[in-house]
Amino acid sequence: MMKQRDPSSRRLSWGLGPANTVTLARILLIPFFLIALLSAWPKLFGGSPLLYVLRPWIATAVFAVLAATDAVDGYLARSRGEITTFGKFIDPLADKILITAALLALVEMNVLPSWIALIIIAREFIVSGLRMIASAEGVVIAASWLGKLKTNLQIVAICMFIVKDSRPILNLPHSLPLIFNVASWCVMAAAVLFTIISLVSYFKHALDTLQGPWN
Numbered sequence: 001m002m003k004q005r006d007p008s009s010r011r012l013s014w015g016l017g018p019a020n021t022v023t024l025a026r027i028l029l030i031p032f033f034l035i036a037l038l039s040a041w042p043k044l045f046g047g048s049p050l051l052y053v054l055r056p057w058i059a060t061a062v063f064a065v066l067a068a069t070d071a072v073d074g075y076l077a078r079s080r081g082e083i084t085t086f087g088k089f090i091d092p093l094a095d096k097i098l099i100t101a102a103l104l105a106l107v108e109m110n111v112l113p114s115w116i117a118l119i120i121i122a123r124e125f126i127v128s129g130l131r132m133i134a135s136a137e138g139v140v141i142a143a144s145w146l147g148k149l150k151t152n153l154q155i156v157a158i159c160m161f162i163v164k165d166s167r168p169i170l171n172l173p174h175s176l177p178l179i180f181n182v183a184s185w186c187v188m189a190a191a192v193l194f195t196i197i198s199l200v201s202y203f204k205h206a207l208d209t210l211q212g213p214w215n
Contacts, residue, residue, distance in 0.1 A: 017076075017077075017080065017082040018076045018080065019073040019074070019076035019077035019080070019084075019087055020073070020077075020082075020086055020087045020090060022069050022072050022073040023069075023073045023087065023090050023091050023094050024090065024094075025069070026069045026070070026073075026094045026098065027093075027094045027097055029062075029066055030066065030098055030101050032062060033062045033066060033098075033101065033102070034101060034105055036055065036058050036059040036062050037055070037056070037059035037063075037105050037162065038105055038109070042055060053166070053167045053168070056162050056166045057163055057166065059162055060159050060162045063098075063102060063155075063158065063159065063162070064155075064159060066098055070091070070094070070095055073087075073091060074091070096124045096128075099154055099155075099158070100124070102158045103116075103120060103121065103158070104117060106158065106161055106162070111162075111165065112161060112188075116188065116192055119192055119195060120154065120192065120195050123196070123198070123199045126199060127147075127198075127199065127202050130202050130203070130206045133206070134206050144201055144205075146194060146197060146198040146201050147198045147201075147202075149194055149198075150191060150194035150195045150197075150198050153187060153191035153194055154191045156187055156191075157184065157188040157191045160180070160184040160187055160188075161184055161188065164180055164181050164184045
């Protein structure tokens with residue numbers, strides 16, 4: 001007797017709808033963020049000093065827009081009922097690539113210590129491994145609010161780090177540049193802290209799976 005497919009799972013398949021298109025666009029536009037942040041593109045416009053001053057702010061705007069598309073593709077997927085296997089794979093991957101690219105760029109600029117980038121990036125590899133092991137055992141580890149909080153903190157911290165040494169910030173009156181610099185480090189410290197806490201939370205939820213028995 002042939003089993004009928006569950007109607008609720010008809011759209012849970014590999015596909016490229018509006019939501020997945022937005023996700024792929026986020027990945028494809030990451031090089032433009034890196035170009036805006038690291039390259040000498042103002043030379044193409046005559047080397048205007050104003051463009052060099054605005055370069056970190058333009059790069060931050062590009063990064064913020066790309067990060068915001070995560071909410072857009074999520075809304076599209078839920079509202080249109082287009083939760084696909086491809087989308088479940090590519091969406092978190094796009095976030096990881098964007099955050100990793102930004103962290104490595106900050107390290108390249110000597111703005112961020114490499115050990116901070118290592119902690120955040122290593123956490124993503126470890127969590128991905130835990131999810132793969134759990135999935136192989138038929139267990140789904142859902143994203144928690146801790147993971148979403150650490151992602152938001154990372155995004156805010158990265159934006160602040162990109163602009164904290166820019167001329168508009170350094171030209172602020174009185175001790176405001178110092179206050180902004182301290183605030184940037186505080187947000188980054190919170191991002192690292194919740195990165196570690198969320199990793200511990202994932203280990204806690206995957207403990208039974210890691211203990212086996214494995215088939």
